[in-house]
Amino acid sequence: MLESEPLARHTTYRIGGPARYLVMPADTDDVAKALEFAHDRGLPWVALGLGSNVLVKDGGFPGVAVRIGKGLDRFEMKGATAIVGAGLPTPLLARRTAEAGFAGVERFIGIPGTVGGGVYMNAGAHGAEFAEVLTEASVMDAKGKIRQVPRKQISFKYRSSNLGNVIVLEAKLALIEEPPAKLKELQARLLRWRKAGTPFDQPCAGSVFKNPGGPRTAGALIDECGLKGFTIGGAQVSPLHANYIVNTGNATASDVLKLIEHVRKTVAKKTSVELELEVKVIGV
Ligand SMILES: Cc1cc2nc3c(=O)[nH]c(=O)nc-3n(C[C@H](O)[C@H](O)[C@H](O)COP(=O)(O)OP(=O)(O)OC[C@H]3O[C@@H](n4cnc5c(N)ncnc54)[C@H](O)[C@@H]3O)c2cc1C
Known part of the structure; x- marks a missing residue:
């Protein structure tokens, strides 16, 4: 467990004050212990994956940040079902399933988060999203209890789920057989498209606002x-x-938040569309 750990080190924005405590669990027992630690001290907790969709405020997070990564990054194919740990990077999921000859998540190749963050946020790209392939999520609630949640109990919307106050530990994904060469070719094309159209070499958190649906x-x-x-x-x-x-x-979270407000106000005034945040703002 790290104390006063700058979260700027754990987000793709490279921005954010310290977490009072940061835990990098090696297994599910460690996750339960971290939640117990938070509970015993009356501290808030937050799950983090690769921090690719969060903006941590400059004052940091005054509780326990539980960073799900290595140790919880299992990858296994059972027939056409992928059983994957929440800590597995999503691009790795896309690559490994494609190499194994299974389609369903190949389009996620350029989403730089974890499977846990992806399921929680219902991440997606190029017309595909986690909601379409997930059949079951294994989650831990705030009391450290593990439950299997079937897909039909989860309501997914565009870039959100109703999973609530839980930590995603594992996901089962239903895939479909397809020739690896075809999937790899598609992935190479999508990565080229991303390189050309997004600032992939500058710290950011992807799309800041949700597409408004119009x-x-x-x-x-x-x-x-x-x-x-x-x-x-x-x-x-x-x-x-x-x-x-x-x-x-050298941006601060305060710079980003001011810019978000400016963009939101300007767009509302000129187009009458109220933009909604996709990025999750964390901390104080
Ligand atoms: C360059 C770039 C491109 C991107 N492109 C896309 C894209 O095409 N499509 C897309 O959907 N997103 C995109 N994103 C955003 C981001 O990668 C996704 O939302 C991703 O799924 C977030 O995963 P993460 O592990 O980084 O989550 P984090 O950013 O760490 O967390 C995001 C949210 O999920 C919660 N969370 C994280 N892990 C867990 C867990 N195990 N259990 C419970 N809750 C958890 C956090 O508390 C937080 O609320 C992009 C980001 C960047 C930087």
Whole structure:
């Protein structure tokens, strides 16, 4: 267990104050112990994967951050079912299943989070999302009790689930056989597309806002308002992709939050669309 660990080290934004405690569990027992530790001290807790969809505030997180990664990164194929640990990086899931000759998650190749974060957020890309392949999630509740939750008990929406106050430990995914060569070819194409269209070499957390569901994406609306390149402190609306706010080097969470507010207000005023945050804001 680490004390006063800067969360900037554990998020793709490279931003964020310290967690009072950070735990990197080696197994499910460690997860239960971390939750018990938080409970005994009356501290809040939060699950983290690769921190690729979070903005941690500058004051940090005044409780226990449970970082699910190695140790909980099992990968196993049983027939066409993938049984995967929440800590497995999603690109690795996409690659391994494709190599094994199974389709269903191949399009997730460029989502730089974990399976646990992906299930919790219902991450997706190129018309596919976790909701379509998940058949069961193994989760731990705040009391350390493990439950198997079947798909039909989970309500998934665009980039959200109703899993609530739990830590995802494992997922079962139903896949379909398909030739590996075809899947690998598609993945190479998708990765090329991402390289060209997103600021993949700058710290960020992917899309900041959810697509509002109308004819235009959040990125198109922000672009229409002339906000590409707009900068506050070290935070900038990416000139490459308007729905990405990048850390140009020394951004604080406060810079990013101010820029988010500016974008939201400008888009609402000019297009009457109220953008909703996709990125999860954590801490104080
Ligand atoms: C360059 C870039 C591109 C991206 N492209 C996409 C994309 O195409 N599609 C897409 O959907 N997303 C995309 N994202 C966002 C992000 O990668 C996904 O949302 C991802 O699934 C988050 O996983 P994570 O492990 O990083 O979660 P984190 O960011 O660590 O956490 C996200 C949320 O999930 C919760 N959480 C994390 N792990 C668990 C767990 N084990 N149990 C319970 N709750 C948990 C956290 O508390 C938090 O609320 C992109 C991000 C970046 C930086």
